[in-house]
Amino acid sequence: MDNAKLQKFNTLKQEIISEIKPTEYEQIKLEEVTRKLIDHIYNVIKKRDLKDISVQLVGSAARNTWLSGTHDLDIFIVFPENTSREELEAIGLEIARDVTKIADKYEERFAEHPYINLQVENFGVDLVPCFGVSDSSKIKSSVDRTPFHNEYVKSNIAGLFDDVRLLKQFMRGIGVYGSELKTKGFSGYLTELLVIYYGSFENVLYNAANWKPGIKLRLGNEEISTILIQEKKPLLFVDPIDPERNVASAVSLDKLCEFIDAARDFLESPSKQFFFSKKGNEHNKEYLIDRMERRSTGFIVIIFDRPDEVDDVVYPQLYKMERSVTEMLEMFDFKVMKSFSWSEDVGLGNKSVVFFELITSRLPNVKKHFGPPVWLRDHAQKFKEKYSDDKNSFNFYIEDGKYVCDVLRQHVNAKSLLEDRLKTCSLGKHINESINQNFDLLENDEVLKIKNPEFRLLLSKSL
């Protein structure tokens, strides 16, 4: 970068940081709430005369890498290593339930253990019990790793807090942030490790611009284990506290490539818009109809009640459905140009959607049906008997030595095909149940009956 560009770049960074760095007020508020919660938990422990239990704030709040406007606290209740799982779950829940007294609202959830999610003074708090193992190689459940991650990042992140914030916000803006099964992108911890590894926000981008899928990164110097290499993920970042674990295993090929692509573009001409995607810019109905007509392809949407499950359960099933319906459409000669899946957020609606763009949603009445080679006499004879006088057959002839019959196509439009055979597609358990209840099909501009801005944004991106 020349000097002028560098200066512009630094000004831009400062501008972004000033928008995403928590304010002093936010910082104090977070510390207050954290203190209040931890004190309350220690009181419960004391009151119940429990021994050797400690409480600790983990996650981005503890590491000073959180973003302004996000108010999430992860508080871990750490039990002695030799506690039984039953005891940990029982006592952990008991303590957490006591804390709900000072919460505005709360919900019991379940990951590897049961845990509680609270709302306290506008903060979302996860209270999670875990085993306090002496060494990260001895963890008894995956959450036990978190305190070690916390420790590792805290000891290595000094001076790089803002770089982490910039990278997280950049990834958010371009849509690759988040390791949930919906997004298949970069987790917060991975972002922190990338900054530690490359030393700065811009160094991450400089290097990422030259990444190739299959790239392998590690902070230590040990050999990378065969297990990790055989995993063949697009990105491998060895967990510094667990050499058998790939921190980037969730990152899909396309999210990796989108990051590489955006890194190049940003370095070429840095601008604020990479950090703040234009939300709500879903385009109006007239614009969308115009685009659809100008493409002159066929559009069809399957819409049904969202299963009452979290995103991490719903999205993999949606993606599976997208794949199996695509296969079915193509088996019947409807060529899929593009597809995507989307679901309204729990609480904000109750629909799930799988969208398809087809080269054409209408096919001719006939199709060629190839039979066996004429010289395989028995097979040939059976085929001929079946088709040569069939009322749904057009003509019967020989091509490249094979019998061919032009038969009436069962489905000349994609909608009737889906009405008829959607239920035969391989679907996940919960979606299968929902589809068996009911589903609707929207064709072409009927697709715009779905007014949700997030859906409209996805649609407009695909046109």
Next chain:
Amino acid sequence: MDNAKLQKFNTLKQEIISEIKPTEYEQIKLEEVTRKLIDHIYNVIKKRDLKDISVQLVGSAARNTWLSGTHDLDIFIVFPENTSREELEAIGLEIARDVTKIADKYEERFAEHPYINLQVENFGVDLVPCFGVSDSSKIKSSVDRTPFHNEYVKSNIAGLFDDVRLLKQFMRGIGVYGSELKTKGFSGYLTELLVIYYGSFENVLYNAANWKPGIKLRLGNEEISTILIQEKKPLLFVDPIDPERNVASAVSLDKLCEFIDAARDFLESPSKQFFFSKKGNEHNKEYLIDRMERRSTGFIVIIFDRPDEVDDVVYPQLYKMERSVTEMLEMFDFKVMKSFSWSEDVGLGNKSVVFFELITSRLPNVKKHFGPPVWLRDHAQKFKEKYSDDKNSFNFYIEDGKYVCDVLRQHVNAKSLLEDRLKTCSLGKHINESINQNFDLLENDEVLKIKNPEFRLLLSKSL
């Protein structure tokens, strides 16, 4: 076959034979004309004091395997082996020209040598000069083989004349008779050899019903030469007078299979219609339009002036055109369901036609254009620069790690594609010249502007 069926079969054979066997009058007439021509030639030879030249009738007329209604005579003028090619051509033509004095009309033609085609009293006569070699292994030009073929068949065909006639007529009826490049079927000589080999008309059919492509037949017991085996033709019948020659080399896979198929059908339920195809049954316009609409596919015909050449020159170029235009159409995503080529006979019109049936003749305005993988930075960058802001680009995105751009399709209908790019297709010399002069495109029911019954029959067979 049970007795009743056998009796019915024999009655049918007799009925067909009575229709196709030349009448006594035809037979006498043929002998008369032949005698007259041969006498005339010998007179010319005598008058000009030429030495060691003989004259001989060859072909089906000489072998008593000709069909009633066909009036073709092949008369060969056989020169001594040591005659030079120039002398043979000059003197051969000189003699033939003298014969034209008694002809109603005549034409000089050219195959391997110049020869003359005469019309005499309703007979079509080819007067062909050849070398009278002592042994079939010493032939100097391919026509020299004919007298040997003649000799071979005459010595082996005794008692099988009607069987040959039945087989020829059967092959005519089902459309596989003729080894010209238009038909790619069975020659008269091959038909005779098949009857000699299998012993009767019905035995040919019984055996053909179980043929498989790659079948190898020979009348002698010698090993089949490597050259012939490597040729890999659908049917191999070793020429009994030339072990290096495949009499069946013209037979295409589909004509072979059509014969196999018809043989089975005929043996299953013998009937007269196999022998006499319904000519002129081209169906009326309304029927054809109805069929075309019921198929709801796209039809397009390229029509242009037939090059002023014989079928054996025109048809290979038409077939080549059919293939290369199909490739071009499919390259632009127009999927060809069926195609055929056809040309009016010389003298009966002057158009050639290549016909295509397409799954659809209209495509959407956009198509996906795949670029390089994102990680091949230089290529990727070039592609992105070219397409991401192109005015003909719809959207630009990443799929399976590759850049993809939805671009405006150059040709959304097959007609405009052909108008624009037909001349870029690989065409034969003469068709290329004709196309460069002019061509027309007929779409859907415009195809019925072509009223020739032979074309209409081909069309109706394909619907």
